[in-house]
Amino acid sequence: MKILVCITNVPDTTAKITFIDNDTKLNKAGVQFIIGPYDDYALARAVELKEKLGGSVTVLHVGGADADPQIRKALAIGADDAIRVDSDPIDSYFVASQIAHVAGQNNYDLILMGRESIDFNSGVVHGLVGEMLGIPSYSPVMKLEIEGTTATLAREIDGGKETLSASLPLVLGCQEPISEWKIPNMRGIMTARTKPLLVVEPVSVEEFTVPENFSLPAPKGACKMIPADQAETLIKLLRTEAKVI
Protein backbone atom coordinates (compact mmCIF):
# COMPACT_ATOMS: atom_id res chain seq x y z
CA MET A 1 0.00 0.00 0.00
CA LYS A 2 1.64 3.23 -1.20
CA ILE A 3 -0.06 6.25 0.32
CA LEU A 4 0.45 9.93 -0.46
CA VAL A 5 -0.79 12.46 2.10
CA CYS A 6 -1.06 16.10 1.03
CA ILE A 7 -0.71 18.58 3.86
CA THR A 8 -1.19 22.30 4.19
CA ASN A 9 0.76 24.69 6.42
CA VAL A 10 -1.83 27.01 7.92
CA PRO A 11 -2.32 29.49 10.78
CA ASP A 12 -3.46 27.83 14.00
CA THR A 13 -7.26 27.74 14.35
CA THR A 14 -7.14 30.40 17.10
CA ALA A 15 -4.84 32.76 15.16
CA LYS A 16 -5.88 36.38 14.70
CA ILE A 17 -5.78 37.10 10.98
CA THR A 18 -4.38 40.48 9.84
CA PHE A 19 -2.71 41.69 6.66
CA ILE A 20 0.30 43.84 5.76
CA ASP A 21 1.79 45.56 2.68
CA ASN A 22 -1.42 47.36 1.70
CA ASP A 23 -3.50 44.29 2.50
CA THR A 24 -1.67 42.13 -0.02
CA LYS A 25 0.06 39.76 2.43
CA LEU A 26 -0.87 37.77 5.50
CA ASN A 27 0.82 39.14 8.61
CA LYS A 28 2.71 36.10 9.87
CA ALA A 29 4.17 37.87 12.90
CA GLY A 30 3.17 36.03 16.07
CA VAL A 31 1.08 33.51 14.14
CA GLN A 32 1.70 29.86 14.90
CA PHE A 33 1.52 27.55 11.89
CA ILE A 34 0.17 24.01 12.01
CA ILE A 35 -0.64 21.09 9.74
CA GLY A 36 -4.23 21.67 8.55
CA PRO A 37 -6.58 19.94 11.03
CA TYR A 38 -8.29 17.88 8.32
CA ASP A 39 -4.94 16.98 6.78
CA ASP A 40 -3.95 15.77 10.24
CA TYR A 41 -6.86 13.31 10.19
CA ALA A 42 -5.78 12.10 6.75
CA LEU A 43 -2.22 11.61 7.98
CA ALA A 44 -3.34 9.74 11.09
CA ARG A 45 -5.46 7.33 9.03
CA ALA A 46 -2.64 6.84 6.52
CA VAL A 47 -0.22 5.87 9.29
CA GLU A 48 -2.77 3.41 10.75
CA LEU A 49 -3.34 1.82 7.33
CA LYS A 50 0.40 1.45 6.80
CA GLU A 51 0.80 -0.18 10.21
CA LYS A 52 -1.97 -2.61 9.36
CA LEU A 53 -1.25 -3.36 5.70
CA GLY A 54 2.43 -2.51 5.24
CA GLY A 55 3.73 -0.15 2.58
CA SER A 56 4.74 3.47 2.86
CA VAL A 57 3.40 6.94 3.58
CA THR A 58 4.79 9.95 1.73
CA VAL A 59 3.79 13.48 2.70
CA LEU A 60 3.59 16.19 0.09
CA HIS A 61 3.38 19.92 0.53
CA VAL A 62 3.32 22.66 -2.08
CA GLY A 63 4.88 25.71 -0.48
CA GLY A 64 7.97 27.40 0.89
CA ALA A 65 10.63 26.26 3.36
CA ASP A 66 8.70 27.79 6.28
CA ALA A 67 6.56 24.62 6.14
CA ASP A 68 9.52 22.34 6.89
CA PRO A 69 8.83 22.15 10.67
CA GLN A 70 5.28 20.96 9.91
CA ILE A 71 6.62 18.47 7.35
CA ARG A 72 9.08 17.16 9.97
CA LYS A 73 6.18 16.83 12.39
CA ALA A 74 4.32 14.70 9.83
CA LEU A 75 7.42 12.52 9.53
CA ALA A 76 7.58 12.26 13.33
CA ILE A 77 3.94 11.14 13.37
CA GLY A 78 4.87 8.24 11.11
CA ALA A 79 5.27 9.22 7.46
CA ASP A 80 8.34 7.64 5.82
CA ASP A 81 9.47 10.41 3.54
CA ALA A 82 8.41 13.81 2.26
CA ILE A 83 8.34 15.88 -0.89
CA ARG A 84 8.02 19.66 -0.93
CA VAL A 85 7.28 21.41 -4.20
CA ASP A 86 9.16 24.65 -3.66
CA SER A 87 6.72 27.34 -4.76
CA ASP A 88 4.04 29.66 -3.49
CA PRO A 89 0.73 27.77 -3.53
CA ILE A 90 -0.75 30.23 -6.06
CA ASP A 91 -4.27 28.81 -6.36
CA SER A 92 -6.16 25.50 -6.18
CA TYR A 93 -5.54 24.69 -9.85
CA PHE A 94 -1.82 25.34 -9.50
CA VAL A 95 -1.51 23.27 -6.30
CA ALA A 96 -3.52 20.41 -7.78
CA SER A 97 -1.34 20.44 -10.91
CA GLN A 98 1.79 20.08 -8.76
CA ILE A 99 0.26 17.25 -6.72
CA ALA A 100 -0.95 15.48 -9.88
CA HIS A 101 2.53 15.82 -11.39
CA VAL A 102 4.23 14.21 -8.37
CA ALA A 103 1.53 11.53 -8.17
CA GLY A 104 1.90 10.81 -11.87
CA GLN A 105 5.54 9.86 -11.37
CA ASN A 106 4.84 7.46 -8.49
CA ASN A 107 2.08 4.92 -8.39
CA TYR A 108 0.19 5.67 -5.21
CA ASP A 109 -2.71 3.43 -4.28
CA LEU A 110 -4.27 6.12 -2.17
CA ILE A 111 -3.97 9.90 -2.12
CA LEU A 112 -5.34 11.30 1.12
CA MET A 113 -6.07 14.98 1.75
CA GLY A 114 -8.11 17.02 4.18
CA ARG A 115 -11.70 17.85 3.28
CA GLU A 116 -10.57 21.48 3.02
CA SER A 117 -7.64 23.71 3.81
CA ILE A 118 -8.46 26.12 6.63
CA ASP A 119 -6.81 29.05 4.87
CA PHE A 120 -8.59 28.90 1.52
CA ASN A 121 -11.50 26.62 2.53
CA SER A 122 -11.99 25.63 -1.08
CA GLY A 123 -12.55 21.91 -0.74
CA VAL A 124 -11.57 21.49 -4.37
CA VAL A 125 -7.98 20.26 -4.56
CA HIS A 126 -9.00 16.57 -4.21
CA GLY A 127 -11.51 16.80 -7.05
CA LEU A 128 -9.02 18.59 -9.26
CA VAL A 129 -6.28 16.03 -8.60
CA GLY A 130 -8.70 13.14 -9.13
CA GLU A 131 -9.75 14.50 -12.50
CA MET A 132 -6.18 15.35 -13.53
CA LEU A 133 -5.15 11.75 -12.79
CA GLY A 134 -8.35 10.28 -14.22
CA ILE A 135 -9.31 8.54 -10.98
CA PRO A 136 -12.31 8.94 -8.63
CA SER A 137 -12.31 11.41 -5.75
CA TYR A 138 -14.59 11.43 -2.71
CA SER A 139 -15.02 13.91 0.11
CA PRO A 140 -15.68 14.33 3.00
CA VAL A 141 -14.75 10.81 4.04
CA MET A 142 -15.43 9.88 7.69
CA LYS A 143 -14.47 6.23 7.62
CA LEU A 144 -12.03 4.28 5.48
CA GLU A 145 -11.16 0.58 5.34
CA ILE A 146 -9.02 -1.12 2.70
CA GLU A 147 -9.24 -4.75 1.65
CA GLY A 148 -7.04 -5.85 -1.22
CA THR A 149 -7.62 -3.26 -3.92
CA THR A 150 -11.03 -2.16 -2.67
CA ALA A 151 -11.75 0.76 -0.38
CA THR A 152 -14.91 0.85 1.69
CA LEU A 153 -15.71 4.32 2.88
CA ALA A 154 -18.39 6.39 4.56
CA ARG A 155 -18.85 9.92 3.40
CA GLU A 156 -20.99 12.73 4.65
CA ILE A 157 -23.82 13.82 2.38
CA ASP A 158 -26.25 16.66 3.04
CA GLY A 159 -28.02 15.71 6.27
CA GLY A 160 -26.67 12.19 6.55
CA LYS A 161 -24.08 9.71 5.41
CA GLU A 162 -23.52 7.12 2.74
CA THR A 163 -21.25 4.11 2.50
CA LEU A 164 -19.69 3.04 -0.76
CA SER A 165 -16.93 0.83 -2.07
CA ALA A 166 -14.62 1.65 -4.93
CA SER A 167 -11.45 0.30 -6.48
CA LEU A 168 -8.05 1.85 -5.81
CA PRO A 169 -6.44 4.17 -6.73
CA LEU A 170 -8.55 6.91 -5.18
CA VAL A 171 -8.22 10.48 -3.99
CA LEU A 172 -10.02 11.13 -0.71
CA GLY A 173 -10.72 14.29 1.31
CA CYS A 174 -10.82 13.27 4.97
CA GLN A 175 -12.51 14.52 8.11
CA GLU A 176 -13.16 13.18 11.59
CA PRO A 177 -13.98 10.63 12.86
CA ILE A 178 -11.83 8.82 10.26
CA SER A 179 -9.12 8.64 12.90
CA GLU A 180 -7.80 10.51 15.93
CA TRP A 181 -5.10 13.12 15.66
CA LYS A 182 -1.71 11.63 16.53
CA ILE A 183 0.93 13.31 18.66
CA PRO A 184 4.55 12.51 17.77
CA ASN A 185 6.48 10.57 20.41
CA MET A 186 10.17 11.06 21.27
CA ARG A 187 11.34 8.24 19.04
CA GLY A 188 9.31 9.64 16.16
CA ILE A 189 10.83 13.06 16.62
CA MET A 190 14.37 11.61 16.65
CA THR A 191 13.90 9.48 13.53
CA ALA A 192 12.10 12.29 11.67
CA ARG A 193 15.34 14.29 11.55
CA THR A 194 16.97 11.80 9.22
CA LYS A 195 14.00 10.84 7.07
CA PRO A 196 14.29 12.11 3.48
CA LEU A 197 12.68 15.45 2.57
CA LEU A 198 13.01 15.95 -1.15
CA VAL A 199 12.63 19.52 -2.40
CA VAL A 200 11.56 19.74 -6.06
CA GLU A 201 10.91 22.60 -8.47
CA PRO A 202 7.31 23.23 -9.57
CA VAL A 203 6.12 22.41 -13.08
CA SER A 204 4.83 25.42 -14.96
CA VAL A 205 1.07 25.94 -14.92
CA GLU A 206 -1.04 28.50 -16.68
CA GLU A 207 -2.09 31.33 -14.35
CA PHE A 208 -5.89 31.26 -13.99
CA THR A 209 -6.48 33.46 -10.95
CA VAL A 210 -4.58 36.39 -9.48
CA PRO A 211 -5.13 37.50 -5.88
CA GLU A 212 -5.55 41.29 -5.67
CA ASN A 213 -5.92 42.05 -1.97
CA PHE A 214 -7.39 40.95 1.34
CA SER A 215 -9.91 42.49 3.70
CA LEU A 216 -11.41 41.86 7.13
CA PRO A 217 -15.10 41.64 7.99
CA ALA A 218 -16.76 44.81 9.34
CA PRO A 219 -16.61 44.81 13.15
CA LYS A 220 -19.74 43.59 14.91
CA GLY A 221 -21.90 46.22 16.67
CA ALA A 222 -22.52 45.92 20.41
CA CYS A 223 -24.59 42.98 21.62
CA LYS A 224 -28.03 44.00 22.87
CA MET A 225 -28.53 42.39 26.29
CA ILE A 226 -31.98 41.27 27.37
CA PRO A 227 -32.68 40.57 31.07
CA ALA A 228 -33.37 36.89 31.74
CA ASP A 229 -36.72 37.63 33.37
CA GLN A 230 -37.88 39.38 30.18
CA ALA A 231 -36.73 36.66 27.78
CA GLU A 232 -39.91 36.95 25.70
CA THR A 233 -38.81 40.47 24.66
CA LEU A 234 -36.17 38.76 22.54
CA ILE A 235 -38.81 37.15 20.36
CA LYS A 236 -40.47 40.56 19.81
CA LEU A 237 -37.16 42.12 18.81
CA LEU A 238 -36.39 39.27 16.43
CA ARG A 239 -39.71 39.90 14.74
CA THR A 240 -39.89 43.72 14.71
CA GLU A 241 -36.25 44.82 14.72
CA ALA A 242 -34.21 42.05 13.09
CA LYS A 243 -37.21 40.79 11.06
CA VAL A 244 -35.89 37.23 10.99
CA ILE A 245 -38.87 35.36 12.43
Add this chain to the structure above:
Amino acid sequence: MSVLIFVELDNGSVKKTSLEAVAYGAEVAKMTGTTATVLALGKADISSLEQAGAFGASKVLHASDDKLTHENSLAYADVLAQAVKQEDSKIIILAKSGLGDAVAARASAKLKAGIVSGVTELPVINGGFTVKRSIFTGKAFSNVEIKSDIKILVVKKNAIEAIESSEKATVETFSPVLRDQDFQASVGTIEKASSELSLTEADIIVSGGRGMKGPENWQPLLDLAKALGAATGCSKPVSDLDWRPHHEHIGQTGIKVAPNLYIACGISGAIQHLAGVNGSKYIVVINKDPEAPFFKAADYGIVGDVFDILPKLTKAVEDLK
Protein backbone atom coordinates in the same frame (compact mmCIF):
# COMPACT_ATOMS: atom_id res chain seq x y z
CA MET B 1 -22.67 32.06 -24.33
CA SER B 2 -25.22 31.76 -21.53
CA VAL B 3 -24.21 31.64 -17.86
CA LEU B 4 -24.65 28.02 -16.76
CA ILE B 5 -25.90 27.21 -13.26
CA PHE B 6 -25.59 23.70 -11.85
CA VAL B 7 -28.39 22.99 -9.39
CA GLU B 8 -28.72 20.30 -6.72
CA LEU B 9 -31.97 18.44 -6.26
CA ASP B 10 -33.45 17.03 -3.10
CA ASN B 11 -36.19 14.52 -3.74
CA GLY B 12 -36.71 15.93 -7.22
CA SER B 13 -36.97 19.57 -6.11
CA VAL B 14 -34.32 22.23 -6.60
CA LYS B 15 -32.64 23.02 -3.26
CA LYS B 16 -33.07 26.50 -1.84
CA THR B 17 -29.33 27.18 -1.87
CA SER B 18 -29.31 26.23 -5.56
CA LEU B 19 -32.18 28.63 -6.31
CA GLU B 20 -30.03 31.33 -4.74
CA ALA B 21 -27.23 30.30 -7.09
CA VAL B 22 -29.70 30.61 -9.98
CA ALA B 23 -30.50 34.18 -8.88
CA TYR B 24 -26.77 34.89 -8.69
CA GLY B 25 -26.17 33.43 -12.15
CA ALA B 26 -29.09 35.37 -13.62
CA GLU B 27 -27.65 38.61 -12.24
CA VAL B 28 -24.22 37.80 -13.73
CA ALA B 29 -25.96 37.03 -17.03
CA LYS B 30 -27.57 40.50 -16.93
CA MET B 31 -24.18 42.09 -16.19
CA THR B 32 -22.63 40.33 -19.18
CA GLY B 33 -25.55 40.78 -21.55
CA THR B 34 -26.52 37.15 -21.86
CA THR B 35 -29.07 34.67 -20.47
CA ALA B 36 -28.98 32.15 -17.64
CA THR B 37 -29.34 28.42 -18.25
CA VAL B 38 -29.80 25.85 -15.49
CA LEU B 39 -28.52 22.29 -15.54
CA ALA B 40 -30.49 19.75 -13.47
CA LEU B 41 -29.64 16.06 -13.28
CA GLY B 42 -31.63 12.97 -12.45
CA LYS B 43 -35.22 12.44 -11.46
CA ALA B 44 -36.90 15.82 -11.08
CA ASP B 45 -40.23 17.42 -10.50
CA ILE B 46 -40.76 19.47 -13.69
CA SER B 47 -42.71 22.22 -11.93
CA SER B 48 -39.83 22.68 -9.53
CA LEU B 49 -37.43 23.00 -12.50
CA GLU B 50 -39.71 25.59 -14.10
CA GLN B 51 -39.48 27.56 -10.86
CA ALA B 52 -35.85 28.37 -11.74
CA GLY B 53 -37.47 30.94 -14.03
CA ALA B 54 -38.77 32.80 -11.00
CA PHE B 55 -35.14 33.37 -10.04
CA GLY B 56 -34.14 34.63 -13.47
CA ALA B 57 -33.20 31.58 -15.54
CA SER B 58 -34.70 31.40 -19.01
CA LYS B 59 -33.96 27.75 -19.74
CA VAL B 60 -33.39 24.51 -17.84
CA LEU B 61 -31.44 21.63 -19.35
CA HIS B 62 -32.72 18.48 -17.74
CA ALA B 63 -30.78 15.21 -18.06
CA SER B 64 -33.37 12.87 -16.61
CA ASP B 65 -31.48 9.55 -16.82
CA ASP B 66 -32.21 7.80 -13.53
CA LYS B 67 -28.52 6.86 -13.24
CA LEU B 68 -27.99 10.55 -12.45
CA THR B 69 -30.40 10.61 -9.52
CA HIS B 70 -27.78 9.39 -7.07
CA GLU B 71 -25.26 12.07 -6.02
CA ASN B 72 -22.20 11.36 -8.20
CA SER B 73 -19.66 14.16 -8.66
CA LEU B 74 -17.70 12.23 -11.30
CA ALA B 75 -20.65 11.85 -13.65
CA TYR B 76 -22.11 15.26 -12.79
CA ALA B 77 -18.85 17.02 -13.71
CA ASP B 78 -18.71 15.17 -17.01
CA VAL B 79 -22.31 16.08 -17.86
CA LEU B 80 -21.66 19.68 -16.78
CA ALA B 81 -18.67 19.87 -19.14
CA GLN B 82 -20.86 18.58 -21.99
CA ALA B 83 -23.50 21.22 -21.23
CA VAL B 84 -20.82 23.93 -21.14
CA LYS B 85 -19.70 22.89 -24.63
CA GLN B 86 -23.25 22.80 -25.99
CA GLU B 87 -24.11 26.22 -24.56
CA ASP B 88 -20.64 27.67 -25.21
CA SER B 89 -20.79 28.98 -21.62
CA LYS B 90 -17.92 31.01 -20.23
CA ILE B 91 -19.25 31.43 -16.69
CA ILE B 92 -20.38 28.51 -14.51
CA ILE B 93 -22.09 28.95 -11.15
CA LEU B 94 -22.64 26.38 -8.38
CA ALA B 95 -23.88 26.70 -4.78
CA LYS B 96 -21.21 25.92 -2.19
CA SER B 97 -21.60 22.45 -0.68
CA GLY B 98 -19.57 19.27 -0.60
CA LEU B 99 -21.17 18.21 -3.86
CA GLY B 100 -20.94 21.67 -5.46
CA ASP B 101 -17.22 21.88 -4.71
CA ALA B 102 -16.55 18.36 -6.00
CA VAL B 103 -18.43 18.91 -9.26
CA ALA B 104 -16.82 22.32 -9.76
CA ALA B 105 -13.34 20.93 -9.12
CA ARG B 106 -13.61 18.06 -11.57
CA ALA B 107 -15.24 20.31 -14.19
CA SER B 108 -12.43 22.84 -13.71
CA ALA B 109 -9.81 20.24 -14.56
CA LYS B 110 -11.80 19.00 -17.57
CA LEU B 111 -12.43 22.48 -18.97
CA LYS B 112 -9.14 24.09 -17.93
CA ALA B 113 -11.20 26.72 -16.17
CA GLY B 114 -10.12 28.93 -13.28
CA ILE B 115 -12.09 28.10 -10.16
CA VAL B 116 -12.87 30.19 -7.08
CA SER B 117 -14.84 28.62 -4.21
CA GLY B 118 -16.52 30.57 -1.42
CA VAL B 119 -17.64 33.61 -3.42
CA THR B 120 -19.61 36.06 -1.24
CA GLU B 121 -20.70 38.84 -3.61
CA LEU B 122 -21.48 39.55 -7.24
CA PRO B 123 -18.36 39.87 -9.40
CA VAL B 124 -16.89 43.20 -10.45
CA ILE B 125 -16.68 43.17 -14.25
CA ASN B 126 -14.82 46.12 -15.77
CA GLY B 127 -12.26 44.87 -18.25
CA GLY B 128 -11.27 42.24 -15.70
CA PHE B 129 -13.45 39.82 -13.73
CA THR B 130 -12.91 40.04 -9.98
CA VAL B 131 -14.72 38.11 -7.25
CA LYS B 132 -14.70 38.43 -3.48
CA ARG B 133 -14.35 35.20 -1.56
CA SER B 134 -14.37 34.16 2.07
CA ILE B 135 -11.06 32.79 3.41
CA PHE B 136 -9.63 31.71 6.78
CA THR B 137 -13.00 30.20 7.68
CA GLY B 138 -14.86 33.49 7.56
CA LYS B 139 -12.15 35.49 9.35
CA ALA B 140 -11.19 37.38 6.17
CA PHE B 141 -11.96 37.99 2.51
CA SER B 142 -9.85 38.01 -0.60
CA ASN B 143 -10.43 39.72 -3.94
CA VAL B 144 -9.36 37.48 -6.79
CA GLU B 145 -9.19 38.24 -10.48
CA ILE B 146 -10.11 35.29 -12.70
CA LYS B 147 -8.22 35.39 -15.99
CA SER B 148 -9.11 32.11 -17.65
CA ASP B 149 -11.49 32.03 -20.61
CA ILE B 150 -13.97 29.80 -18.73
CA LYS B 151 -14.64 30.76 -15.11
CA ILE B 152 -16.16 28.63 -12.36
CA LEU B 153 -17.64 30.32 -9.27
CA VAL B 154 -18.79 28.35 -6.24
CA VAL B 155 -21.07 30.73 -4.38
CA LYS B 156 -21.78 30.89 -0.65
CA LYS B 157 -25.21 31.28 0.85
CA ASN B 158 -26.42 34.89 1.18
CA ALA B 159 -24.12 36.14 -1.60
CA ILE B 160 -27.22 37.68 -3.17
CA GLU B 161 -30.70 38.65 -2.05
CA ALA B 162 -32.79 36.32 -4.21
CA ILE B 163 -36.01 37.99 -5.37
CA GLU B 164 -38.70 35.70 -6.73
CA SER B 165 -40.92 36.61 -9.69
CA SER B 166 -43.69 34.55 -11.24
CA GLU B 167 -41.77 33.72 -14.45
CA LYS B 168 -41.33 30.13 -15.54
CA ALA B 169 -38.31 28.67 -17.27
CA THR B 170 -38.66 26.36 -20.28
CA VAL B 171 -37.41 22.87 -19.57
CA GLU B 172 -35.46 21.14 -22.34
CA THR B 173 -34.33 17.55 -22.36
CA PHE B 174 -30.57 17.16 -22.34
CA SER B 175 -29.08 13.83 -23.34
CA PRO B 176 -25.42 13.65 -22.38
CA VAL B 177 -23.16 10.68 -23.03
CA LEU B 178 -22.66 8.86 -19.73
CA ARG B 179 -19.32 7.12 -19.17
CA ASP B 180 -19.26 3.70 -17.48
CA GLN B 181 -16.12 4.63 -15.59
CA ASP B 182 -18.09 7.25 -13.62
CA PHE B 183 -20.44 4.61 -12.23
CA GLN B 184 -17.97 2.04 -10.91
CA ALA B 185 -18.40 2.64 -7.20
CA SER B 186 -21.02 0.51 -5.55
CA VAL B 187 -23.22 2.32 -3.10
CA GLY B 188 -24.00 0.60 0.17
CA THR B 189 -26.27 2.24 2.68
CA ILE B 190 -27.61 5.77 2.68
CA GLU B 191 -28.68 7.11 6.06
CA LYS B 192 -30.58 10.30 5.67
CA ALA B 193 -32.99 11.88 8.06
CA SER B 194 -35.43 12.90 5.35
CA SER B 195 -37.86 14.78 7.58
CA GLU B 196 -35.05 16.81 9.06
CA LEU B 197 -34.41 20.31 7.80
CA SER B 198 -30.86 20.47 6.50
CA LEU B 199 -28.48 22.80 8.34
CA THR B 200 -27.01 24.34 5.23
CA GLU B 201 -30.46 25.19 3.89
CA ALA B 202 -32.08 26.38 7.12
CA ASP B 203 -33.01 30.03 7.69
CA ILE B 204 -32.99 29.55 11.45
CA ILE B 205 -30.76 27.26 13.53
CA VAL B 206 -31.05 26.52 17.24
CA SER B 207 -27.81 25.05 18.49
CA GLY B 208 -26.74 23.53 21.80
CA GLY B 209 -23.40 23.16 23.57
CA ARG B 210 -22.03 21.41 26.60
CA GLY B 211 -24.11 23.80 28.72
CA MET B 212 -27.10 21.59 27.83
CA LYS B 213 -25.53 19.08 30.24
CA GLY B 214 -26.67 15.86 28.54
CA PRO B 215 -28.62 14.36 25.61
CA GLU B 216 -31.66 13.83 27.81
CA ASN B 217 -32.01 17.63 28.18
CA TRP B 218 -32.41 18.42 24.48
CA GLN B 219 -36.21 18.55 24.46
CA PRO B 220 -36.60 22.27 25.34
CA LEU B 221 -34.17 23.10 22.54
CA LEU B 222 -36.02 20.88 20.07
CA ASP B 223 -39.30 22.52 21.14
CA LEU B 224 -38.00 25.99 20.36
CA ALA B 225 -36.60 24.76 17.03
CA LYS B 226 -39.95 23.25 16.17
CA ALA B 227 -41.85 26.42 17.05
CA LEU B 228 -39.50 28.46 14.87
CA GLY B 229 -39.33 25.93 12.02
CA ALA B 230 -35.60 25.79 12.66
CA ALA B 231 -32.90 23.16 12.12
CA THR B 232 -30.83 22.04 15.11
CA GLY B 233 -27.06 22.07 15.47
CA CYS B 234 -24.47 21.57 18.19
CA SER B 235 -20.88 22.23 19.24
CA LYS B 236 -18.08 19.75 18.65
CA PRO B 237 -17.87 18.30 22.18
CA VAL B 238 -21.59 17.59 22.02
CA SER B 239 -21.19 15.42 18.91
CA ASP B 240 -17.91 13.95 20.22
CA LEU B 241 -19.82 12.84 23.32
CA ASP B 242 -22.51 11.36 21.04
CA TRP B 243 -25.21 13.55 22.58
CA ARG B 244 -26.14 14.57 19.03
CA PRO B 245 -25.32 13.09 15.57
CA HIS B 246 -22.04 14.06 13.96
CA HIS B 247 -23.65 15.80 10.99
CA GLU B 248 -25.11 18.42 13.38
CA HIS B 249 -21.68 19.58 14.53
CA ILE B 250 -20.98 23.16 13.51
CA GLY B 251 -17.66 24.96 13.30
CA GLN B 252 -14.16 24.88 11.95
CA THR B 253 -14.07 21.09 11.72
CA GLY B 254 -17.81 20.67 11.18
CA ILE B 255 -20.46 22.27 9.02
CA LYS B 256 -20.31 25.95 8.19
CA VAL B 257 -23.71 27.56 8.29
CA ALA B 258 -25.08 30.95 7.25
CA PRO B 259 -28.67 31.20 8.49
CA ASN B 260 -30.59 34.43 9.03
CA LEU B 261 -30.76 33.59 12.72
CA TYR B 262 -28.45 31.44 14.86
CA ILE B 263 -29.48 30.81 18.47
CA ALA B 264 -26.65 29.42 20.60
CA CYS B 265 -27.69 27.72 23.85
CA GLY B 266 -24.99 26.91 26.38
CA ILE B 267 -22.15 27.27 23.88
CA SER B 268 -19.08 29.18 25.08
CA GLY B 269 -18.15 30.62 21.69
CA ALA B 270 -14.69 29.16 21.14
CA ILE B 271 -13.05 30.58 18.03
CA GLN B 272 -13.35 27.20 16.27
CA HIS B 273 -17.11 27.22 16.82
CA LEU B 274 -17.44 30.85 15.69
CA ALA B 275 -15.64 29.92 12.48
CA GLY B 276 -18.69 27.92 11.48
CA VAL B 277 -21.32 30.54 12.26
CA ASN B 278 -19.75 33.87 11.35
CA GLY B 279 -21.75 33.94 8.11
CA SER B 280 -25.02 34.22 10.08
CA LYS B 281 -27.06 37.43 9.73
CA TYR B 282 -28.13 37.56 13.40
CA ILE B 283 -26.72 35.69 16.37
CA VAL B 284 -28.51 35.18 19.68
CA VAL B 285 -26.52 33.86 22.64
CA ILE B 286 -27.99 32.35 25.79
CA ASN B 287 -25.36 31.59 28.41
CA LYS B 288 -25.26 31.73 32.20
CA ASP B 289 -21.75 33.17 32.13
CA PRO B 290 -21.75 36.92 31.26
CA GLU B 291 -18.07 36.58 30.30
CA ALA B 292 -18.71 33.86 27.68
CA PRO B 293 -16.78 34.90 24.54
CA PHE B 294 -19.81 34.21 22.33
CA PHE B 295 -21.46 37.47 23.51
CA LYS B 296 -18.77 39.41 21.62
CA ALA B 297 -19.99 37.88 18.37
CA ALA B 298 -23.69 38.19 19.21
CA ASP B 299 -26.40 40.66 18.22
CA TYR B 300 -28.70 39.75 21.11
CA GLY B 301 -27.74 38.12 24.39
CA ILE B 302 -29.42 36.74 27.48
CA VAL B 303 -27.40 35.91 30.58
CA GLY B 304 -29.22 33.09 32.30
CA ASP B 305 -29.95 29.40 32.62
CA VAL B 306 -30.94 27.81 29.28
CA PHE B 307 -33.44 25.56 31.00
CA ASP B 308 -35.32 28.60 32.35
CA ILE B 309 -35.11 30.61 29.18
CA LEU B 310 -35.81 28.10 26.40
CA PRO B 311 -39.41 27.33 27.49
CA LYS B 312 -40.16 31.06 27.81
CA LEU B 313 -38.90 31.68 24.29
CA THR B 314 -40.89 28.76 22.90
CA LYS B 315 -44.03 30.09 24.54
CA ALA B 316 -43.39 33.60 23.20
CA VAL B 317 -43.00 32.20 19.67
CA GLU B 318 -46.21 30.20 19.98
CA ASP B 319 -48.00 33.30 21.26
CA LEU B 320 -47.08 35.08 18.02
CA LYS B 321 -49.10 32.63 16.00
